[in-house]
Amino acid sequence: MRIRLYISFFLLCVVSGFSLADDIKDLQKQQKKLEQQLQQTSEILSQTKKDEKATVNKLNLLNENIKTRKKLIKNINKEINALDGDISKLNTQQKQNNNEITRLKEDYAHLVRETHYADMHASPLLFICSADNLQQLLRRIQYMRQFAAYRKQQVAQIEDLQTQIAIQNNLLSDRRQERATALQSQKREQDKLNRDERKQRSMLNDLKKKEKELIAQQKKQQKKADELQRKIDEIIRQQAKSDLTKEQKLIAGGFEANKGRLPWPVEKGFISGHFGVHQHPVYEHVTVNNKGLYIQASAGSFARTVFDGEVTSCVQLGNTYAVIVQHGNYRTVYSNLDTLIVKQGDKLKTKQNLGIIASDPSQDNKTELFFQVYKDRTLLNPASWIAQ
Numbered sequence: 001m002r003i004r005l006y007i008s009f010f011l012l013c014v015v016s017g018f019s020l021a022d023d024i025k026d027l028q029k030q031q032k033k034l035e036q037q038l039q040q041t042s043e044i045l046s047q048t049k050k051d052e053k054a055t056v057n058k059l060n061l062l063n064e065n066i067k068t069r070k071k072l073i074k075n076i077n078k079e080i081n082a083l084d085g086d087i088s089k090l091n092t093q094q095k096q097n098n099n100e101i102t103r104l105k106e107d108y109a110h111l112v113r114e115t116h117y118a119d120m121h122a123s124p125l126l127f128i129c130s131a132d133n134l135q136q137l138l139r140r141i142q143y144m145r146q147f148a149a150y151r152k153q154q155v156a157q158i159e160d161l162q163t164q165i166a167i168q169n170n171l172l173s174d175r176r177q178e179r180a181t182a183l184q185s186q187k188r189e190q191d192k193l194n195r196d197e198r199k200q201r202s203m204l205n206d207l208k209k210k211e212k213e214l215i216a217q218q219k220k221q222q223k224k225a226d227e228l229q230r231k232i233d234e235i236i237r238q239q240a241k242s243d244l245t246k247e248q249k250l251i252a253g254g255f256e257a258n259k260g261r262l263p264w265p266v267e268k269g270f271i272s273g274h275f276g277v278h279q280h281p282v283y284e285h286v287t288v289n290n291k292g293l294y295i296q297a298s299a300g301s302f303a304r305t306v307f308d309g310e311v312t313s314c315v316q317l318g319n320t321y322a323v324i325v326q327h328g329n330y331r332t333v334y335s336n337l338d339t340l341i342v343k344q345g346d347k348l349k350t351k352q353n354l355g356i357i358a359s360d361p362s363q364d365n366k367t368e369l370f371f372q373v374y375k376d377r378t379l380l381n382p383a384s385w386i387a388q
Helices: 002-046 056-115 117-122 124-129 134-208 211-239 246-257
Strands: 270-273 276-279 287-290 293-296 302-304 309-317 320-327 330-340 353-357 366-375 378-380
Touching: 002 056, 002 270, 056 134, 056 270, 211 309, 211 320, 211 330, 211 366, 246 320, 246 330, 309 330, 320 353, 353 366
Parallel strands: none
Antiparallel strands: 270 293, 276 287, 293 366, 302 353, 309 320, 320 330, 330 353, 330 366, 366 378
16 A cells, blocks of 8 residues: 555656646747747848948847847746746655655664564574464464565665655756756846847937938838739739639638648748738837738748649739739738749649749848738738738
8 A cells, every 4th residue: 555655656746747847848949939030030130231220121120039039038937937846846855755765764663673673683594483383483484474575665665765866866957957057048138138129229219310211211112012902902803703613612611721820921031010000110100001911031032822722813013023822712912022933823732932032122131021811802811820
């Protein structure tokens, strides 16, 4: 019975330890992902013009860095708290095991005293042979067997607990090292955050001095976006009139079933402009109305389709292109492409490349895809469809 209790206690410690270890591993995975995002935005930032001139694009990249770094610091703090909790539990378990070993040794000593084990150990054969009769002899033999078995049981319990303590010592050492590493990361990232926030304030002040110039630039960009939007809306209005085939209905069902799990239309990037009406990043009284999702990527990045479909249109506006891909009664639109590697009528597979995203030298070589999702003629929020 006592052995079963020890085994149960040991398993409980192991299970709780695994649970905490899994939490810590999840936090460390999240940390790596955030670090990769920071590396990516830093890489894009390095592709901007090599000067100290403040631009809206640089500010947006810096804002993204600050937002991601704050998430990273929060994640590291969670990891430190989890490690502290794990260290505390391991210390408690270790103390309990040490107390239990002490108790077992005291029980063992008490047993020796009560049964005159010292005399028996000196001459167990004499103890057996000095029996008064055969019945007593058999009882003493049985007693010696039971005593030896119980002694082995106690020794096994003590050895098991000593093994647990050794494991806990190793875990404690690992956890303390992980905590020290996390604290160093926390300090390093906090220093970088402070530096970026100082740079952000300085850049924001510089940009506010160029209000007229930047607002005029914003209006020009909005005019171009509105012109493209009218073209796309007209094309989709015409295309949405036709009835769906059986195959197209199946594709539409698959597209709809994958809402929130569709791959990004770029391999690597970040959302630089969300769907809907938003405040301008510099001027509080200026708003922008995005009819889709802006995703910024590194120069030379490809746009790729988010689901199986067919290219129904390739639209040109100035020096850039937009590709419309049909997925049954759903359509996805990929705008601001510099070159195309698909044409109207092409059947596409998920993640198939469409073309290279254009880089704008007048805006710090900003490489930004404009991504949209339609259901019939209705414009949807693309952020609800791609995996986050």
